[in-house]
Amino acid sequence: MGTLTAILIVAAGLAQAQAGDEPEGLPEAESLRGAEIAPAEDVLEALELAPLLEPIEAEPAPAAERWLKYPAGTVLYVDASSLGLRTGPKRDAILVHYMPNETRVVTMDDVIDSVPETIGSREGHWIFVRQGQHEGYVFDGYLARVRPSMNDSIDWICEPGKRVGPITSKTTLEEMMSFFGESNVRDALIPQGDGKTVRGTVIFSEDPERRLFIEWKYHNVSPSAVIVEGKRWRTTKGFGVGSRLSEIVKANEGPISFAGFGWDYAGYIMSWRGGALEADHPLRDTISLFLAPEQPYLPSDFEALQGDREFSSEQPESTKLNLHVKAMTILLNE
Secondary structure, eight states: OOOHHHHHHHHHHOOOTTTTTOOOOOOOGGGTTTSSSSHHHHHHHHHHHEOOOTTTTTOOOOOOOTTSSOOTOOOEEEEESEEESSSSTTSSSOOEEEETTEEEEEEEESOOOOOOOTTTEEEOOOOEEEEEEEOOOOGGEEEEEOOOOOHHHOOOETTTTEETTTTTTTOOOOOOHHHHHHHEEEEEEEEEEETTEEEEESSSSOTTTTEEEEEEETTTTEEEEHHHHHHHEEEEEEEEEOOOOHHHHHTTTOEEEEEOBSSSTTTTTEEOTTHHHHHOOEEETTEEEEOOOOOOHHHHHHHHTBBBSEEEHHHHHHHHHOEEEEEEEEEOOO
């Protein structure tokens, strides 16, 4: 199986979910290629994640309480001018000390069942953390998974064939940890279809707005493709995961064509049809995109766009299905 074919199969697995699919447990090998393909969020659950530099079969961290967003050991950063660390899970508990913006804290196990609270304009919970030599409670509405300054240092732009943010075909794993923070970069087994997986890397695994999956040409040395799942990332033409078909057509300055639904490559954008995106977003060589419908829509409109055939964005059903970008893969060639 060629690299591009493998990438397309993964992207298809992320793209083809239909409304109402409820896969039981991990997807079977056939489900990664057939009509019953798991939604992107369920495919993510199928990935075996483990801390870097540890065996891929390492036991997962103990499950946290339902209200707790972060397993013990999660690294977070203060996203406020200053934030109080306190002896108890309430705003009038004794203050341990104030932590300035971007202070690093590490979550710890706790036995207290926190309840949601709103402080200022932020909603969150009180969580138990360690900060340097101190331990105490902090309100997580003012914490972030990445350093707030990272939003300024990374442009979140995908240049097809060239880069995804700071990631290029020459970026090493060590450099990724420097860019994104060591705690945000983890090993992952990425499904490839036919029950096969390839060892790769996931960045921001717990953050659906920024999440990326890396496939390597040479493991941990030379990335070959980036599967973009986070909606924060956008191409140089301003579209990405979650973008509507109308946005793609506008960027292309003309209609596009895509594969029908109900087969392996459902919703795959097949051609820019001579539009503006031909120049810097060449399909298959630098970028792969998959469309998916979104309710509400009529079953008859969905049935009109079925099968291994090419359909046009100009067809009325294309608009009625509320098509949007479900998956995007950037190939790195330079």
